[in-house]
Amino acid sequence: MGKPLNVGVIGCGAIIAQYLSNFRRLDSINLVAVADLDPARAQAVADSYEGVRALTVDGLLAADDVDLVLNLTIPAAHADIALKAIAAGKSVYGEKPLAATTAEAQQVLDAAAAAGVAVGCAPDTVLGTGIQTARRAIDDGLIGAPVSATATMATPGHERWHPNPDFYYQPGGGPLLDMGPYYVSALVTLLGPVVSVVGAASHTRNARTIGSGPRQGQTVPVDVDSHVTGVLVHASGALSTLFMSFDAVKTKSPNIEIHGQKGSLIVPDPNHFDGDVQLFALGAEDWETLPVSAGYVDSGRGFGIADLAATPAGQEPRAGGQLAFHALEVMESVLQSAGSGQAVAIKSTAARPAAVALTALSTPVRA
Structure with a gap:
């Protein structure tokens, strides 16, 4: 420091x-x-x-x-x-x-x-103004006690644009392990650690056709499930539903919704650092866009390292190993549950990372 x-x-x-x-x-x-x-x-x-x-x-x-x-x-x-x-x-x-x-x-x-x-x-997207403003709204009680959340990621498949998409359809790939870290890390940041999961999974095709680049027209085998759904039980009692798909075409649903006893939040894309947070309070007539109130302003990849650099020795960084491990275990366990048909208890935990005050870290650009 x-x-x-x-x-x-x-x-x-x-x-x-x-x-x-x-x-x-x-x-x-x-x-x-x-x-x-x-x-x-x-x-x-x-x-x-x-x-x-x-x-x-x-x-x-x-x-x-x-x-x-x-x-x-x-x-x-x-x-x-x-x-x-x-x-x-x-x-x-x-x-x-x-x-x-x-x-x-x-x-x-x-x-x-x-x-x-x-x-x-990574992901350090959880430190940006999008997730952190939503976190501030929850901490300030704007939706009351959180009851549930939905996290949705839908795309027809990365082979449509990626010239070498093989990895996404091999063990270690798939929609959950590819994009899930953004969503699970955000859910833990917003709602706290997960204690158990239930999962189900499927795939629609055994091969995918590359749509661009020098290998356009070639096919790659699909050896993993390309559509995964999971229910995460948080220690707080809140329930989160994951929808991660390389089979669906598009969704109009927000990337994350949080529902509480007094209101609902639309949380921006957890793969981005900013975005509008919208609140529909109990008794309101329409959604309200909340002012930016927390997080690193104009942030991007690497701000997690700057946050780590400012973390006192011996303390866990916000985008730290414990959160990353917990998110990885949650995702592994969803896939394990999908294979066994049984709920899986999560052995690890991760303290809900400390909130980020509204902070500007940017300085003049260097050569």
Whole structure:
């Protein structure tokens, strides 16, 4: 705290551009090095960002001036890279999910606790003004005691636009594990931890046709369920219903609705950082758009790292490993329940992260 956090990035794929854009606006983050299995990709990033050097993965892990490793590798490599960074004495922040499985994720948390380093994980969308303004409305009692929520994500499939969609239809993919982290993390932030789940799942096709890019017209096999529904029982007693689909065409439903005894909230897309929060109070005649009242203003990917940098030593970051682990266990358990037909108890818990006051972190853009 009090000085910039020196960050090194492993993984220079497409997602890094969003992080770089925001790092240029955050004076609490000092990007010092990047690495990728493709040295040319790492060098291209280094050439675009003043003061950054391209290293090998091992070289970045060994660098004395790297305090935190931002892990932007593929999900299957998340745990391996995180464990190597922790072994090198560095804190870690990863793209979602924390690891491919809860067993691997637990190894990461245990290693970090033993080493005394911090673990953070996307999505940090929960820190933006959209989710945080909705959180403020709930905390201020505008809807009374929350009773239920619905979280809806519907798309006909990523193969329509993604040139290499194979992963989305293989084990570890599917609509829940792909997009669920945004929705489950938001639901826990809004309503608190989950104690049990019930799930059901299906798929409509055994193959998908790629709609764009050099492989257009090729088919990929579907080896996972592409439509998942789950009911989450929160410790508070509230019930959340998940609807995650690569089979549905479109929905007019809001991404998340929260219903309470005194009113209902429309919560903006949890894959975004902002958006309007609307309230329909008991006895009202129409929806009311609430003023922005909480969260990091004009935020984006990487603000979770800035929040981690401001977290006192020994305290859990808001976009921290415990929340990411809990969300991963909830999703795994929904799929387990879908396979067994039985409710599944959630073993982990995660404290509802502290609210974010209305805060502007942006500074003038750097080269």
